[in-house]
Amino acid sequence: MATIGCIVGPDPGHALPVLGIGAALRRRGHEVTVWTGRRHASLAAHHDLAWRELPLLAPQPGDEDLGVRLHARPVGMARALTPDVARTAPDLLIVDTLTRAGALTAGLLDVPHVEVVPHHLPDPALDLPPVGLGRPLPRTPWRRLDDRQIVRRQLASHAVGERQASAAAADLGLSAWPGADLRLLQTLPSLERARGVWPTDTVIAGPLALDPALPPLLPPDGDAPLVVVTDSTATALDRSLAETAIRALQSADVRLVVTTAGLPARRDGRIVVGLAPHGPLLAHADVAVSPGGGGFITKAAAAAVPQVVVPLAGDQREAAARLRDVHAARIVRPSRCTPRALRWAIVRALSDTRSRAVAARLAAEAAELGPEFAAERCLALLATAQGASA
Incomplete structure (x- = not known):
C-alpha cells in the first residue's frame, strides 16, 4: 500500500481531475490525502480521501503579475505546506499544473511527483500554431510565418519563466525547479495536434474529473431532444x-x-x-x-x-x-x-x-482512458522510482 498526496487549488476545473485520480487510487487500497480548498472537503470525504486545507489561498499583493503568481508566490505556500505534507510521509505527490507549490514541496521532500494538466498539451512548438489563441492549422505560407513568429515570442517568454522558476527554487535551497516525473493530460488522442516532438514524460489520460457530490437533476419530461x-x-x-x-x-x-x-x-x-x-x-x-x-x-x-x-x-x-x-x-x-x-x-x-x-x-x-488508466500510470511511476532507490 502506498501513501499518496494530492495538491490542487480550489477551482473545480483543476481540482476535480486531481480528485478523480485520487479516488481511483483510493479504490485500489492506497492511502490518499488531498490538500485543496474547503469547497472540496465533502467530495473528498465522499470518496474516502483524507482532506487538508491548502494554505495561503487568499489573494495576495502582486498576484496580477503572472510570474509572481506562478513562481514567487508558491515559495511561501511551499514553506507553509511542506511540514504538513511531510507528516504523512508520502511516496508520491500528484500536483495540479497551476498549484506550483506542490512541485516545490515534492522537491523539498525528494519524492516523485505527477503533474495533472486539465486540458491539451500547453507546450509551444514551432511546427504548430501558437498555443492558447485558438488558431486553426495554417493553410498558407504567410500564416505559417506569422504562427512561427508568435511561437518564438512564446518560447522566449517560457525561457524568462524558467529563470524565474530557478530563482524561486533557489530561495528554498533547491538547485533547480523540480520538474514532474510524469505529466497527465485531460484530453483525448484525436484532440491533440500532431507535433514533430512529443515530450517523453507526457501521457494523454482522457476524462479525469469527478462529478461533484450533488443530487442529480431530472431532465424535463418528454421525448424532445x-x-x-x-x-x-x-x-x-x-x-x-x-x-x-x-x-x-x-x-x-x-x-x-x-x-x-x-x-x-x-x-x-x-x-x-x-x-x-x-x-x-x-x-x-x-x-x-x-x-x-x-x-x-x-x-x-x-x-x-x-x-x-x-x-x-x-x-x-x-x-x-x-x-x-x-x-x-x-x-x-x-x-x-x-x-x-x-x-x-x-x-x-x-x-x-x-x-x-x-x-x-x-x-x-x-x-480506453480515464481515472483508472491515470492511476495505473501513477503506480507504474512509483514502482520505477522505488526500484531505482532500492
Missing part, C-alpha cells in the same frame, strides 16, 4: 452562458437543462436550471453546450455527445480549436453569441450526422 448547457467553473470569469441559452431555446422544441451557480434553481416546463453532476445528464443528452472547459468537453466526448462551444477565456479557446479541427463541435465566438446565433448552432448540431460520428469515435478513445 435534450440539450445540456453548463457555465464555466473558473472563479475569475464573470460571463455566463446560462441566460443566453435559456433565451435561445425557451420556445424551441427541445428539453433544456442548464447547470449553473449564477441563476436560481428552476423547473418550468421544458427548462430545468440548477446544480448537478454532469455525468447522468450527458448520458441522455443530444447536444452539450459549454465554454470548453477540459473536464466537461472530455465528459461529453466520453458520452458520444456532439458539442457547441462558446470559448470565453484562456485554454477554452484552444480546446474549441481542437474540437473544430476534428468536426466534433460547432464554435460560437463570445462576441457573436446572441440567443439567435446560439440557437442556430444548437439546431445545426442536432442534425449534424458527421459530428455525431466523430463523437462516437471520441467516446471509443475515452473508453
Whole structure:
C-alpha cells in the first residue's frame, strides 16, 4: 500500500481531475490525502480521501503579475505546506499544473511527483500554431510565418519563466525547479495536434474529473431532444452562458437543462436550471453546450455527445480549436453569441450526422482512458522510482 498526496487549488476545473485520480487510487487500497480548498472537503470525504486545507489561498499583493503568481508566490505556500505534507510521509505527490507549490514541496521532500494538466498539451512548438489563441492549422505560407513568429515570442517568454522558476527554487535551497516525473493530460488522442516532438514524460489520460457530490437533476419530461448547457467553473470569469441559452431555446422544441451557480434553481416546463453532476445528464443528452472547459468537453466526448462551444477565456479557446479541427463541435465566438446565433448552432448540431460520428469515435478513445488508466500510470511511476532507490 502506498501513501499518496494530492495538491490542487480550489477551482473545480483543476481540482476535480486531481480528485478523480485520487479516488481511483483510493479504490485500489492506497492511502490518499488531498490538500485543496474547503469547497472540496465533502467530495473528498465522499470518496474516502483524507482532506487538508491548502494554505495561503487568499489573494495576495502582486498576484496580477503572472510570474509572481506562478513562481514567487508558491515559495511561501511551499514553506507553509511542506511540514504538513511531510507528516504523512508520502511516496508520491500528484500536483495540479497551476498549484506550483506542490512541485516545490515534492522537491523539498525528494519524492516523485505527477503533474495533472486539465486540458491539451500547453507546450509551444514551432511546427504548430501558437498555443492558447485558438488558431486553426495554417493553410498558407504567410500564416505559417506569422504562427512561427508568435511561437518564438512564446518560447522566449517560457525561457524568462524558467529563470524565474530557478530563482524561486533557489530561495528554498533547491538547485533547480523540480520538474514532474510524469505529466497527465485531460484530453483525448484525436484532440491533440500532431507535433514533430512529443515530450517523453507526457501521457494523454482522457476524462479525469469527478462529478461533484450533488443530487442529480431530472431532465424535463418528454421525448424532445435534450440539450445540456453548463457555465464555466473558473472563479475569475464573470460571463455566463446560462441566460443566453435559456433565451435561445425557451420556445424551441427541445428539453433544456442548464447547470449553473449564477441563476436560481428552476423547473418550468421544458427548462430545468440548477446544480448537478454532469455525468447522468450527458448520458441522455443530444447536444452539450459549454465554454470548453477540459473536464466537461472530455465528459461529453466520453458520452458520444456532439458539442457547441462558446470559448470565453484562456485554454477554452484552444480546446474549441481542437474540437473544430476534428468536426466534433460547432464554435460560437463570445462576441457573436446572441440567443439567435446560439440557437442556430444548437439546431445545426442536432442534425449534424458527421459530428455525431466523430463523437462516437471520441467516446471509443475515452473508453480506453480515464481515472483508472491515470492511476495505473501513477503506480507504474512509483514502482520505477522505488526500484531505482532500492
